[in-house]
Amino acid sequence: MALPALTLLVLFLVIPALLAFGLSFTNARLISPNPPRFVGLDNFVRAFTADPVFLRSTLNTFVFAGVVVPVQAGLGLALAVLVNQKIRGVTAFRVIFFVPVVTSIVVVSILWRFLYQDDGLINSFIDTVTFGAWHGMAWLNDPSTALGAIIVLSIWQAVGFHMLIWLSGLQTIPEELYEAARMDGASPWQQFAHVTWPGLRSTMVFVLVTITIAALGLFVQIDVMTQGGPVNSTSTLVYHAVRKGYREQETGYGATISLIFFVIVLVIALIQRYLTREED
Amino acid sequence: MYRRSPMKIVTVCAAGALALTACGQAGQGGTTTEDGREQLTMWTHSAGNPAELEVYEQIIEDFNASQDQYEVVSESFPQGAYNDAIVAAAAADDLPCLLDMDGPIVANWAWAGYLQPLEFPAEITGSLLPTAVGTYQGDIYSAGYWDAALAVFARQSVLEKNDIRIPTVDDPWTVDEFDDALETLQAAGYETPLDIGAEDKGEWWSYAYSPMLQSAGGDEIDRDTYLSADGALNGPEAVDFFTWFQEAFDKGWASADGTIGNEEFNADEVALSYTGVWNAMDSLEAAGDDLLILPPPDFGTGPRIGGGSWQWGISSSCASPEGARAYLEFSFKDEYIAQFSDKQVVIPATAGAEMLSEHFGEDGDLRPFVELSQKFALARPETPAYPVISSTFEKAAKDIMNGADVGSTLDGAVQEIDANIASNDGYGF
Numbered sequence: 001m002a003l004p005a006l007t008l009l010v011l012f013l014v015i016p017a018l019l020a021f022g023l024s025f026t027n028a029r030l031i032s033p034n035p036p037r038f039v040g041l042d043n044f045v046r047a048f049t050a051d052p053v054f055l056r057s058t059l060n061t062f063v064f065a066g067v068v069v070p071v072q073a074g075l076g077l078a079l080a081v082l083v084n085q086k087i088r089g090v091t092a093f094r095v096i097f098f099v100p101v102v103t104s105i106v107v108v109s110i111l112w113r114f115l116y117q118d119d120g121l122i123n124s125f126i127d128t129v130t131f132g133a134w135h136g137m138a139w140l141n142d143p144s145t146a147l148g149a150i151i152v153l154s155i156w157q158a159v160g161f162h163m164l165i166w167l168s169g170l171q172t173i174p175e176e177l178y179e180a181a182r183m184d185g186a187s188p189w190q191q192f193a194h195v196t197w198p199g200l201r202s203t204m205v206f207v208l209v210t211i212t213i214a215a216l217g218l219f220v221q222i223d224v225m226t227q228g229g230p231v232n233s234t235s236t237l238v239y240h241a242v243r244k245g246y247r248e249q250e251t252g253y254g255a256t257i258s259l260i261f262f263v264i265v266l267v268i269a270l271i272q273r274y275l276t277r278e279e280d
Numbered sequence: 281m282y283r284r285s286p287m288k289i290v291t292v293c294a295a296g297a298l299a300l301t302a303c304g305q306a307g308q309g310g311t312t313t314e315d316g317r318e319q320l321t322m323w324t325h326s327a328g329n330p331a332e333l334e335v336y337e338q339i340i341e342d343f344n345a346s347q348d349q350y351e352v353v354s355e356s357f358p359q360g361a362y363n364d365a366i367v368a369a370a371a372a373d374d375l376p377c378l379l380d381m382d383g384p385i386v387a388n389w390a391w392a393g394y395l396q397p398l399e400f401p402a403e404i405t406g407s408l409l410p411t412a413v414g415t416y417q418g419d420i421y422s423a424g425y426w427d428a429a430l431a432v433f434a435r436q437s438v439l440e441k442n443d444i445r446i447p448t449v450d451d452p453w454t455v456d457e458f459d460d461a462l463e464t465l466q467a468a469g470y471e472t473p474l475d476i477g478a479e480d481k482g483e484w485w486s487y488a489y490s491p492m493l494q495s496a497g498g499d500e501i502d503r504d505t506y507l508s509a510d511g512a513l514n515g516p517e518a519v520d521f522f523t524w525f526q527e528a529f530d531k532g533w534a535s536a537d538g539t540i541g542n543e544e545f546n547a548d549e550v551a552l553s554y555t556g557v558w559n560a561m562d563s564l565e566a567a568g569d570d571l572l573i574l575p576p577p578d579f580g581t582g583p584r585i586g587g588g589s590w591q592w593g594i595s596s597s598c599a600s601p602e603g604a605r606a607y608l609e610f611s612f613k614d615e616y617i618a619q620f621s622d623k624q625v626v627i628p629a630t631a632g633a634e635m636l637s638e639h640f641g642e643d644g645d646l647r648p649f650v651e652l653s654q655k656f657a658l659a660r661p662e663t664p665a666y667p668v669i670s671s672t673f674e675k676a677a678k679d680i681m682n683g684a685d686v687g688s689t690l691d692g693a694v695q696e697i698d699a700n701i702a703s704n705d706g707y708g709f
Contacts (some may be wrong), residue, residue: 010371029704030389032368032704033392034705052692088613117537118535119537141536141682143683165661177564200627227481228675229675230678230679230683231684243671247671248672248700249667
């Protein structure tokens with residue numbers, strides 16, 4: 001029964017992964033009349049010693065994930081708690097928060113690129129609310145603000161999805177527990193800390209792992225908005241792998257970067273798994 | 281849910297297998313039609329460009345009717361996916377007989393063995409603009425019907441009002457004059473006087489700004505050896521030019537924001553626009569007789585503009601190169617070239633077609649582009665390393681625009697290019 005799924009998985013996941021592993025020890029090129037040569041660890045040495053953009057991309061990737069994971073998870077939870085109340089029109093809010101998720105990230109990135117321009121909507125807004133005292137800058141053109149700008153947009157785009165996951169978790173917590181807590185005189189905060197949060201444990205693990213993996217794989221926003229610039233401040237591992245491996249045709253080196261990326265994600269996922277394990 | 285599946289799986293697999301074999305069948309050539317003609321497959325990048333496709337259809341129809349040995353069958357791809365389609369087809373050994381390609385990629389594909397030498401009669405290739413012919417290591421691999429060109433657009437009334445000299449092909453602006461002009465225009469109320477096109481990405485960067493670098497005396501690579509960019513991309517001339525480039529953004533003469541295309545100029549929000557012939561019709565409409573098509577400034581060794589547009593070649597796996605050659609020779613007629621040129625607004629590659637062209641003839645409204653192309657066009661480096669050079673150039677220029685240190689950024693770019701050339705054993709040079 002699992003055969004079709006397995007076939008596809010092997011064809012599009014296992015084989016490419018094995019190929020990437022093999023290619024990363026060669027100097028294979030996308031287009032070349034010369035056959036690939038085995039070059040040992042050359043590509044790895046190059047990545048860590050002779051490719052400053054790779055190191056910067058690694059740093060950027062971690063900064064991005066380091067900010068996005070807690071903020072997006074926290075914001076998602078806050079929104080979920082807000083839209084979980086039984087008040088009129090709450091569905092409208094759920095829809096509003098969820099709309100960015102169903103919009104194509106490419107479209108979102110293009111729109112936000114306009115918003116972030118020197119004379120874009122965001123700067124006009126700042127201009128208006130500060131009565132002209134402070135005028136913003138071209139956010140994506142400054143190395144010190146570009147990554148931050150992309151973080152904000154990314155959280156805005158994806159937070160609705162995780163709000164929905166949290167919401168489904170919230171709704172599995174039986175109302176009786178809250179009633180019992182209230183009978184014991186628990187304050188809203190105590191209810192949250194002792195009823196809601198423990199009840200969300202498995203949801204929390206899922207949200208954490210999915211956000212982490214998605215954040216580490218940051219690519220589209222970069223490709224559309226900044227192409228890794230200004231001055232490498234937004235280059236990420238996946239973007240760098242695509243640039244090297246495909247656009248500059250160095251398949252072997254691109255495979256090396258992908259392999260390093262794979263190992264990093266694997267290690268982080270295992271650590272998360274260990275930290276959030278069920279303690280029996 | 282679980283029950284109905286076995287039959288479905290079989291069907292899906294069968295369909296998938298069929299689709300795969302069907303894909304495997306595309307391309308190449310060598311199949312014959314019912315009436316005994318040999319089929320020549322042809323791929324274009326022109327999907328979504330009806331004006332261009334119309335001319336191709338006309339040529340193919342005429343060619344198929346003119347003889348009974350071959351039949352050309354064309355297939356079009358959108359430009360964005362075209363190069364990927366070619367690379368994938370080459371990997372699957374499934375290239376079409378006839379394919380078109382952007383000028384700067386020719387050397388790379390020739391080196392990779394995708395193409396075979398064109399072996400055109402010299403009277404055809406000799407009659408074309410030099411930048412409409414693609415060569416690698418002395419052999420001609422491609423030829424095109426047209427070329428594009430860049431120019432500086434301006435409004436005569438604006439320049440005259442601000443006492444700015446109107447440059448000519450023989451007497452272009454020097455870089456100092458250009459600086460003064462930009463300063464004057466900025467003072468006259470144009471917040472960003474020049475639309476230099478920096479909001480675009482990809483090949484545009486190398487196409488648009490490497491000619492400025494060449495005008496200053498630098499280049500993207502040492503064209504004597506094609507083995508290193510050292511001294512060309514990071515020499516004192518290159519540093520001078522990129523310092524100017526950085527300052528142009530610092531001083532607000534140019535901006536990395538804005539929309540791709542020429543809207544800002546057409547709306548008179550910028551006074552000068554560094555842009556291509558393909559945007560000329562809209563600007564003519566917006567500015568009318570007031571529109572000036574000016575040569576780019578001289579950064580030291582005379583103005584330069586990029587040359588080399590889409591060209592045609594024959595794949596190395598083509599089963600019938602004679603047929604493909606016959607078709608291409610047939611297609612290089614002045615009347616077809618003139619049609620391409622007028623419908624797409626690009627510069628015709630032959631003098632004969634120029635005479636027939638409405639826009640580019642002696643009295644045509646876009647005639648200045650022909651002069652610019654003839655006098656200043658320089659092909660991008662004809663080396664298989666070009667895709668890497670272009671990508672590295674774009675990144676370095678963008679970093680410099682955003683304030684990176686000029687010298688060290690250029691040194692880094694040179695290192696990257698040289699490492700790539702070395703790891704490819706010199707790309708055959």
